[in-house]
Amino acid sequence: MRRSAAIEWLARALAILGGLVLVVITLLIVVSITGRGLVRQGLGPIPGDFELVEAMTAFAVFSFLPWCQLQRAHATVDVFTSFFPDRINRVIDLLAELLMTLVMILLAWRLWYGMMDKIRYQETTFILQFPVWWGFAAAMCAIVVGVIVSVYMTIVRAQEAFAGESQFAPTKGGDAS
Amino acid sequence: QEVTLRLHQFLPPQANVPKLVLDPWADKVEAESGGRIKIERYPAMQLGGTPPQLIDQAQDGTVDIVWTLPGSTPGRFPSTEVFELPFMMTNAEATSRAYWDLFESRMKDTEFKDVHVIGVWVHGPGMLHSKTPIEKLEDLTGMKVRAPTRIINTLLGTLGATPVGMPVPQITEALSKGVIDACVIPWEVTPALKVPELVENHTEFGGDHALYTTTFVLAMNKAKYDSLPDDLKKVLDDNSGQEFAAFAGRTQAGADGPSRQIAVDRGNNIITLDEAEVARWQEAAQPVIDNWVAEMDGKGLDGKGLLEEARALIEKYTAAQ
Amino acid sequence: MSNLELGIYSFPVLLLLIFLRIPIGLAMLTCGLAGTWLIMGSTAPILARLKFETYSTFSSYSLSIIPLFLLMGQFATLGGMSQSLFKAANAWLGHRRGGVAMAAIGACAGFGAICGSSLATAATMAQVALPELRRYGYSGALATGTLAAGGTLGVLIPPSVVLVIYAILAEQNIAKLFVAAFIPGILAAIGYMIAISIYVRLFPGAAGSHPRQTYRERFRALADVWPVLLVFIAVVGGIYTGWFTPTEAAAVGAAGTGLIALINGGLTRETLVASILTTASATALIFFIVFGAAIYNSFLALSQLPVEAAAFITEQGFNPWIVLICILLFYLALGCFMDSLSMILLTVPIFFPIVSGLDFGLGAEEFALWFGILVLIVVEVGLITPPVGMNLFVINSMAKDIPILHTYRGVTPFVISDVVRTALLVLFPMISLFMVRLLY
Numbered sequence: 001m002r003r004s005a006a007i008e009w010l011a012r013a014l015a016i017l018g019g020l021v022l023v024v025i026t027l028l029i030v031v032s033i034t035g036r037g038l039v040r041q042g043l044g045p046i047p048g049d050f051e052l053v054e055a056m057t058a059f060a061v062f063s064f065l066p067w068c069q070l071q072r073a074h075a076t077v078d079v080f081t082s083f084f085p086d087r088i089n090r091v092i093d094l095l096a097e098l099l100m101t102l103v104m105i106l107l108a109w110r111l112w113y114g115m116m117d118k119i120r121y122q123e124t125t126f127i128l129q130f131p132v133w134w135g136f137a138a139a140m141c142a143i144v145v146g147v148i149v150s151v152y153m154t155i156v157r158a159q160e161a162f163a164g165e166s167q168f169a170p171t172k173g174g175d176a177s
Numbered sequence: 178q179e180v181t182l183r184l185h186q187f188l189p190p191q192a193n194v195p196k197l198v199l200d201p202w203a204d205k206v207e208a209e210s211g212g213r214i215k216i217e218r219y220p221a222m223q224l225g226g227t228p229p230q231l232i233d234q235a236q237d238g239t240v241d242i243v244w245t246l247p248g249s250t251p252g253r254f255p256s257t258e259v260f261e262l263p264f265m266m267t268n269a270e271a272t273s274r275a276y277w278d279l280f281e282s283r284m285k286d287t288e289f290k291d292v293h294v295i296g297v298w299v300h301g302p303g304m305l306h307s308k309t310p311i312e313k314l315e316d317l318t319g320m321k322v323r324a325p326t327r328i329i330n331t332l333l334g335t336l337g338a339t340p341v342g343m344p345v346p347q348i349t350e351a352l353s354k355g356v357i358d359a360c361v362i363p364w365e366v367t368p369a370l371k372v373p374e375l376v377e378n379h380t381e382f383g384g385d386h387a388l389y390t391t392t393f394v395l396a397m398n399k400a401k402y403d404s405l406p407d408d409l410k411k412v413l414d415d416n417s418g419q420e421f422a423a424f425a426g427r428t429q430a431g432a433d434g435p436s437r438q439i440a441v442d443r444g445n446n447i448i449t450l451d452e453a454e455v456a457r458w459q460e461a462a463q464p465v466i467d468n469w470v471a472e473m474d475g476k477g478l479d480g481k482g483l484l485e486e487a488r489a490l491i492e493k494y495t496a497a498q
Numbered sequence: 499m500s501n502l503e504l505g506i507y508s509f510p511v512l513l514l515l516i517f518l519r520i521p522i523g524l525a526m527l528t529c530g531l532a533g534t535w536l537i538m539g540s541t542a543p544i545l546a547r548l549k550f551e552t553y554s555t556f557s558s559y560s561l562s563i564i565p566l567f568l569l570m571g572q573f574a575t576l577g578g579m580s581q582s583l584f585k586a587a588n589a590w591l592g593h594r595r596g597g598v599a600m601a602a603i604g605a606c607a608g609f610g611a612i613c614g615s616s617l618a619t620a621a622t623m624a625q626v627a628l629p630e631l632r633r634y635g636y637s638g639a640l641a642t643g644t645l646a647a648g649g650t651l652g653v654l655i656p657p658s659v660v661l662v663i664y665a666i667l668a669e670q671n672i673a674k675l676f677v678a679a680f681i682p683g684i685l686a687a688i689g690y691m692i693a694i695s696i697y698v699r700l701f702p703g704a705a706g707s708h709p710r711q712t713y714r715e716r717f718r719a720l721a722d723v724w725p726v727l728l729v730f731i732a733v734v735g736g737i738y739t740g741w742f743t744p745t746e747a748a749a750v751g752a753a754g755t756g757l758i759a760l761i762n763g764g765l766t767r768e769t770l771v772a773s774i775l776t777t778a779s780a781t782a783l784i785f786f787i788v789f790g791a792a793i794y795n796s797f798l799a800l801s802q803l804p805v806e807a808a809a810f811i812t813e814q815g816f817n818p819w820i821v822l823i824c825i826l827l828f829y830l831a832l833g834c835f836m837d838s839l840s841m842i843l844l845t846v847p848i849f850f851p852i853v854s855g856l857d858f859g860l861g862a863e864e865f866a867l868w869f870g871i872l873v874l875i876v877v878e879v880g881l882i883t884p885p886v887g888m889n890l891f892v893i894n895s896m897a898k899d900i901p902i903l904h905t906y907r908g909v910t911p912f913v914i915s916d917v918v919r920t921a922l923l924v925l926f927p928m929i930s931l932f933m934v935r936l937l938y
């Protein structure tokens with residue numbers, strides 16, 4: 001199967017967006033500590049810098065997950081599997097991807113309810129007092145992409161397993177020392 | 178035993194509230210149930226999550242009982258904030274009794290309807306701990322202060338300080354590194370956070386009313402409570418309510434004295450603002466109270482009524498002591 | 499099956515999943531969810547918890563240091579800073595066998611002085627130093643082993659988040675704990691350098707050898723290092739003078755390296771995208787593990803395993819030293835599965851009261867300091883002991899072409915050095931307490 005350019009673009013665009021948010025966090029913190037350092041000169045920290053960093057970090061991390069999965073970058077251990085034949089490794093890959101998809105769906109489904117709770121209880125942050133659910137909503141958008149990527153990866157793996165050939169090497173293998 | 182209840186909270190087990198309030202309470206419930214109730218205690222968020230999630234954990238049945246701060250989820254328990262307003266509280270026991278009354282009449286079936294509340298209380302008089310002395314209102318200007326609640330954050334901004342937000346465990350490091358110049362907490366918490374080692378000045382407020390206090394709640398999962406047989410419900414009921422609230426408030430405030438002594442023994446500078454100076458602070462804090470009333474009215478919560486009723490109850494229980 | 503048995507049996511199940519190449523975070527998450535379900539007898543509690551757990555883990559202020567430092571590492575490479583750092587290290591030390599790896603340990607120690615987390619230290623240094631070590635002819639085994647071990651210096655060398663949490667749990671003075679950690683931290687760095695020099699003597703092919711350079715060349719190489727020094731001084735200076743928190747330091751570092759990369763032309767639209775994507779993968783990898791570990795940890799707490807283990811150890815009536823060694827071994831075992839912070843949170847409230855009642859010939863405070871340092875070190879050793887160690891996995895996953903067995907082999911000398919050091923610290927409490935006595 002050809003890799004889907006659309007899915008790849010989506011995961012990549014989301015990761016880049018998350019990365020830009022990270023750059024914004026960096027700038028926000030630098031401005032805030034500069035202001036804090038110049039309190040005597042009448043400046044001050046950015047109000048609520050703490051909670052902004054928290055909410056933005058959450059979005060960044062959520063939006064990095066699909067890309068990580070698409071790149072097969074999650075931490076895995078190949079101690080034994082490098083001795084297995086490719087056929088078995090492809091089945092293992094399929095099972096791992098299936099488990100990941102189930103977990104991503106579970107997390108997305110629960111996050112949705114978490115967001116609904118935050119809307120219902122009208123919880124706000126401490127200082128800026130913006131609704132907590134805004135952060136959840138941003139995360140929700142990212143995790144939906146995560147679910148899409150997971151399902152896509154499961155299909156890719158299933159095809160690999162049935163076709164008996166891998167798109168990418170299923171095990172690391174090879175002597176790199 | 179037939180029932181195991183999991184009690185989850187955010188402080189280490191040897192901290193004052195777990196040691197002096199929650200453990201004695203749990204021991205008493207276990208004993209009065211004839212060993213049929215066992216309360217497993219999980220300190221320091223061992224069962225996962227962050228402190229603001231505790232109330233959800235009790236509500237959803239992730240755990241059975243939690244001790245938490247309604248204020249850690251701003252907006253969710255707005256009525257409790259009336260006791261956190263500046264210069265409301267007198268002493269912890271009377272204010273805790275008043276809090277229980279107001280809880281029963283105005284919050285039990287509204288904001289707290291999704292949990293079974295065992296007790297509500299407040300801590301002893303809250304105050305300032307600072308690197309440079311705060312002897313008058315103007316000393317606050319430009320000072321970076323970590324505040325415990327939404328209300329106190331607003332208050333500090335109004336009084337001219339720069340509020341800096343951060344979680345409680347970070348206070349120690351932030352003070353030691355100079356990220357903040359001062360923090361607002363009651364005496365009781367200061368030893369655990371090493372505050373007397375890190376600042377030399379402590380500002381107490383003279384007169385009848387303290388700068389602020391923080392509200393607490395000990396809440397249980399509703400379904401779990403309902404599932405108990407009547408005789409075990411009675412054991413819990415006997416250890417719930419106003420007398421428990423008074424005990425908790427009194428006990429927690431009782432830990433203020435020994436903690437204050439630690440600062441005294443270190444030779445720290447303990448400042449007590451006189452009534453004239455406190456009056457200036459009260460005047461400066463009035464807009465915070467007015468804004469809060471307007472905000473509550475905006476939510477359809479009768480801010481003025483809450484404020485007056487809370488004041489009347491506090492005065493009543495304070496006078497009765 | 500009792501709750502305790504569930505806790506115990508979860509270890510082999512988790513190991514099996516991990517060795518079947520299920521992503522580590524996913525394996526921990528699955529075991530934690532299933533175990534919690536079995537203990538609670540219903541899915542409702544765990545479903546309820548998942549409503550908020552992902553968001554609150556990913557929005558943690560203290561964890562936000564991780565993507566910021568990773569971004570800093572990327573910018574440092576774009577700006578040519580890491581290259582010039584290692585060029586200088588090679589100029590001065592390259593003719594010695596293993597010299598550049600030793601420099602990498604030194605860089606880890608330096609980075610450890612600004613970062614309080616071993617995963618963040620290992621991951622950041624892996625981004626910066628791994629390509630450089632390979633360039634100078636180091637084997638994948640030695641390069642990944644060096645960086646996994648070097649990462650533990652992030653916690654051993656103050657400031658350290660883990661020590662702050664221990665201080666609060668055990669009600670100890672933080673400054674004294676930092677002082678007590680100082681000599682053991684230095685010993686760790688020295689021990690690692692010795693480990694490298696022995697390893698490269700045993701396996702001469704593991705390290706490239708380079709001709710001795712003239713002092714003229716050496717100083718020229720050193721002259722290019724000033725941007726790194728500038729950023730490092732700003733970050734360290736800011737932390738120690740109290741200008742910023744560790745997370746803020748990471749942001750300052752990222753901004754500083756980004757600015758330098760921008761000025762010298764390394765930072766363009768294309769390279770920015772590339773560095774963001776690398777940061778994205780590494781960040782997601784670490785946070786997914788942290789999240790899985792959080793769920794798994796709370797399951798272990800729920801199984802009462804630490805409480806029962808503590809009760810078991812006390813009931814044996816062992817002499818104090820045996821009790822201490824049992825506890826340290828228990829920590830070593832837990833260190834395979836948990837990150838140091840949650841392990842400290844889970845176990846110190848349970849174990850500290852037990853051990854503080856035993857007599858080791860030390861005062862109460864000195865004992866608490868000594869025990870804290872021992873726990874800290876053993877927990878960190880757990881992160882790099884094969885077959886299961888978070889630092890090993892993270893580093894190895896960032897070097898996809900290196901089989902984990904090579905990383906196991908490469909880290910072995912460092913583990914031996916750790917064991918020797920731990921034995922010394924257990925036998926001679928004064929190594930930890932000497933500085934405290936001197937200063938207080």
Ligand code: NA
Pocket residue numbers: 610611612613614615651652653654655656657658
């Ligand atoms: Na450190």
Ligand code: NA
Pocket residue numbers: 830833834879880881882883884885886887888
């Ligand atoms: Na290990």
